Amino acid sequence: MSLFWSLWIMFLVVLNLGITFFLFLWAPRAKIPVREDGTSGHVWAHGVLREGVRRLPMWWIIMSAAMFVIGIAYLVLFPGFGRYKGVLNWTSHGELAANTAANDAKLDDMMKRFSLYPIEQLAGDPNAQQLGKRLFQDNCAACHGRAATGNILLGAPDLTDKDWLYGGNGKDIYTSIHDGRSGVMPPWASLGEDNVKNLAQYVLGLSGRPHDEKAAAAAKPLFVTCAACHGPEGKGNPALGAPDLTDQVWLHGGTQADIEHSIRDGRQGHMPAWSPRLTDDQIRVLASYVYHVSHTDHADSR
Template identity: 50%
Template structure:
């Protein structure tokens, strides 16, 4: 708060509190002329209503005085009087920080109680699944989709099918999440002619039993064995060590049309899965792992 606004608030507070207090004191001492009939002489409704005069009840006076004391003590102890911080040093930030610390402590205890359980064991716990789903939606859904079915536009894998780029076992899954992955398919546009690329794409489609030109596919097979088999294996079944996808199962990172496959060959692909260890930590990441495991089981 700038000095001007701080002073402005101080002036307003002092003026309002001072005015209210002055009225409070003055109201009890001021002499109000009383008529012989004991009223103030104010008359309404043609004399039916006449204003009497009573002293304020003691409880009301004491209660109001207590409120003034409370107000002043508050302004001394807590922030509120301009930029004066209050003698207690209380801030919303410190309150937030201490509330957060309490919550983190609770979470830590909960996560500790899950230690040593496999994903399969964790996946039987509904509380784990609820937290895992929430964490998944916050951190992963943007790329892998709300239902973990993957996204062809982004080239992200389905996480709950039987096929995995790197492997479906617990250690591999957790390593993918905690350390991230980077699949590298080199661009081959410079070493292949367009006709070559098209022929190879026909061959790739034939591997998954998709419609293709048989003669083209046969020509493409030669290129595939020379340039692609090293990573995707001669059968095209993929290599989990490289994250090279199985090309024979009709499960795709990108779309499976001829043009998209040609683009993969020509320009390469580099699917990047960010590492989550720093942001989530292993105990929280395992909650997501458990949720994915449960979804995988339900999906089979």
């Protein structure tokens, strides 16, 4: 606060307190002309209402005096009088810092306890889940959604199902979060549009859905290329993050057009590494949260 504003505020405080204090001292002594009938002579409503004259009651005077004392004591103890900091040196920043430090200390104890348990066991700890949920909403919900059910447009997988690109035990989930993941599906436009369409029919057949059997049969020999990553039966490979193509779970959409797009243009999913941004303990708590939501009924986890 500049000196000018500081002085200006001091001036206003003194002026206001001064005027009020003067009124306080003056009012009880003020001479008010009183009529014989005990009124001031002011009338309203054509004489129906007349203004009486009474001394201020004692309780009012005591309370007002107390308020001056409290007001001045406040200005001595706390900031409020211009730049003057107050005897207690209190600041809202200071109070926030003290509260944050106290909270961190509490959290530290909790975190130390959490680090003793395996991730699967933490998934059953309500405190860990409360913290995990908060961390998830802050860091992960933007891509995976608030309910962790994924976002097909971003290729961010549903984390509440039991279908995993990279494995679903505590350690796998921890590694996905700690190191990040990048799944690369190369584009196959070079095979020609007919082959792309035939392969899509073959993939539809893998997940047991209606498809053109002739087209699928024509694509079968080509699937050898795909098998390098997706496995000979199309069941996927967690080491590469290549999805299982035989289930009904789709990372990038399961319509014929989505599948053709995946094959023709390729797909890339990038999950950032969180080790630079979150502590190891926070990542373990998050992994336990993901483990928890994937092992509960969806209705409960929301």
